[in-house]
Structure formats: C-alpha cells, structure tokens
Amino acid sequence: MITKNVSNVAKALEGVSSNMTLMLGGFGLCGIPENSIAELVRLNISEIICISNNAGVDDFGLGLLLQKKQIKKMISSYVGENAEFERQMLSGELEVELIPQGTLAERCRSAQMGIPAFYTPAGYGTEVSKGKEVRDFEGKPHLLEHAFKADFSLIKAWKGDTAGNLVFKGTARNFNAPMAGAANICVAEVEELVPVGKLDPNQIHIPGIFIDRIFQGKNYEKRIEQRTLTQK
Amino acid sequence: MALDKNGIAQRIAQEVQYGFYVNLGIGIPTLVANFVQDGLEVEFQSENGILGMGPFPFEGEEDADLINAGKQTITALPGASFFDSSMSFGMIRGKHVDLTILGAMEVAENGDIANWKIPGKMVKGMGGAMDLVASAENIIVAMQHTNRAGKSKLLKRCSLPITGVNCVKKIVTDLACLEISNEGFVLLERAPGVSIETIKAATEGNLIIPTTVPEMQL
DSSP: OOOOBOSSHHHHTTTOOTTOEEEEOOBTTBTOOHHHHHHHHHHTOOSEEEEOSOOOBTTBTTHHHHHTTOEEEEEESOOTTOHHHHHHHHHTSSEEEEOOHHHHHHHHHHHHHTOOEEEEOTTTTSGGGTTOOEEEETTEEEEEEEOOOOSEEEEEEEEEETTOOEEOOGGGOTTHHHHTTOSSEEEEEEEEEEOTTSSOGGGOSBOGGGOSEEEEOOOOOOOOSBOOOOOO | OOOOHHHHHHHHHTTOOTTOEEEEOSSHHHHGGGGSOTTOOOEEEETTTEEEEEOOOOTTOOOTTOBOTTSBBOEEEEEEEEOOHHHHHHHHHTTOOOEEEEEOSEEETTSOEEOSEETTTEEOOOTTHHHHHHHOSSEEEEOOSBOTTSOBSEESSOSSOOSBSSOOOEEEOSSEEEEEETTEEEEEEEOTTOOHHHHHHTOOSOEEOOSOOOBOOO
C-alpha cells in the first residue's frame, strides 16, 4: 500500500501559500475541513481564491478567513449565512463569483475526472450565461462550463485509512467527494484514521488514489447551523 | 379568506403523486411534507445529498452530519440513501426527480422565475435553484400573490434578475392556484372565499379566467 498519512495538519498543508486557489469541501458547516481551515488562519496567508459552496458563518468555517481578510475571491453558490461576507461583497472588498450549485459540483467533478468542460442547461438565459458558449441539444439551450483548476483541495471525511481511502457519513459527503483529486494536491482530514485493512473495500466512497495526504483531525466542533426539532 | 403558509402547502401537497421523488425548496415548500397524504409512497430529496429525508429529529437525536439544504437538522427514513453533490444534481439534471417545489419573488406569464437576487440589496446566491428550474419538468411555485408593498408578484415580465426561463408550470399563492399557458396565467382555483375580482386586481400579468373557477378543496 502507498502510505499517504502525515502526522499533523501543518505537514498536510505544506506548500500552501498566498495567492493560491483552494477548494474546500462542505455544505454549510456540514463536513467542512475544520482543521485545515484553522491552519490557514494560523498560516496567515492572504489573497486566496476559495472554491466552496458556502462561506461559513461569521465566526466559524470560512468566516474565520473572511474576518482576517485572507480571501480575495469566493466562488460559491450560496453565501446567505454570513453577514461579514455580504458586507465585504457589497463594499467591493471581496470579489465574488456566484454559480449554480450543480454547476459548481460538476466543475469539481470534471476536474477530478479529467473532463475539461461540459454542457449544462443551468443558468441559461440568466446573468450566469454571460460570455458563455451556448449550444442546443435536442432543442434545449445549454451553457459550456469548464472544469476548475486549483492548487489544493481540502476535504474532510468521517473515516479514512493510511492509504487515503475515505468513508463519509450522512450528508457530509456533499462537495468533499467531487473535490477529492480535483486539485494539484488533495488533503483529506478525517475524524478517525485507521490502519490499512480496517476499512471494508466494498464500503469505500473515495479510493485513496485521489488523495495525496491524509491526517487525523482533532477537536471537531461540528457546529449545527439550524437546530430544528420535532416536539415529543 | 386568503390562505396562510400552511394552506398553500396543503394545496400543493395535493399535487404530490404516488411514486414521486420530490425536491422541496426552503420556506413554504418545506411545509408541504407535513400535508402529504398518509401512506402515499413518495421520497423527498434534498440537494445536499439525501433521498428519503424524514422529519426533524427529537431533541438529543440531532446530528451535525445530517442536514437538509436549508441547513436544518433532519432525519433519514428507512430506505434512505446519501450521496455527493455531483450525483445529487445528476438526479436533478437527469430528470430523475419528478417534482420540484420552490419559492419565488416573481413569476412572469411566460413561466420565467426570479428568486435569487435583489441587486444591491440581497445577494445571497442561487444555490441549487438555477439547476432545478433548468432541468425539472414539473415545477410548482409556492408564494404570496403580492409582495409586502402590495405589488403583484405575477408579472408580464420579471423585473428582478431571473433564475430560469419558461420553466414554471403551476403556481399556488395565498389567493389562487394558477397554471402557465402560452397566453399567460390560467386561473384554475380560488382560495376559499376569495373572489375572482380580488385575484384579478392582484395579478399584473395576463390572467385567463375560464367560465368556471372552483374553490380549492382543502
């Protein structure tokens, strides 16, 4: 087996620097790479371009990087939960590219799968279609969308082994799976890192070939954004 | 009397048929699940990666790894499945999801919908709405007939940036149930006690009024 595990987050993020394009997994705060985000804050790098479905909340997730003005540009589909984000965007401090969520996911997956571009109907006739090639298939207009290019993808899984094989839990799979192997270097953090042989090969969601470095994360907060309950 | 949010959801629930996979948007659409006929075999999809979404959890059973697209804690029903965002939108783009129910700020008489942006004011993003409206064949909009200022949300043309073109099939508002035709909004049903005149006055786009317009049966 090829060993992918590194001892800590600092080693895992070696080579990350200012002006890079980073992909970050998660949907809302569900499945975000908490340890890697904390390390980006500690490294204090700036002018980052972030590809991430959301921008965290004011005091957690990518909100931590926004607070310190480390992000130059966000490429996201929905950013409604973060007031500081909205302020920086409306004031022009932060560049923002909003793209449809399915297109965002597929641009990640295309990068992962080596497909340079694809056609999708999402966004046709809206401001998203501006400047894009339009082509009809079976009478329906589609937009040409390109695979992302990124320096690092930072993802989070539930369990992983030292060969980089990953297993996700619940709805935390979201963008973490299509971002695996979608950048030059893919770093996976896991709640539980196990020796090879401990995971059932039938149950692997992402094979280790897509992962360059894997490490055991710690102190997961796993915050809940909207705690909605059924009354007993 | 005009319907409240639950009334709108209750009327839309009548559109949910046996064997449907349904995507529910945030807001009133989420309430539709509460009114689907007992025993009807349907599955709710949430685009962040679950089919077979169940009700909110009981206190103490909430799980940070189990949320819907509105970031609310949910449960998974027996037979549920989890998947990634790319596969989720594959289900939507590939037309495997039978019905999409979502909210809107404006709908135009040609089926255009605007629900993601108010320039200079609200710029939260489109989330999955553009993908949903571009691919779904059966889209029902749940919304109020007029906005807070009393202006019609059923227009000749959308004034806000649109989310998709010619895509809405049906609209259920607090006042009426309408269908989009080539000529405009066809008034199918009135909310209980609401007059045709009231609906007419609240509709800016072309309103087609058939000879009989029954009241909704709720």
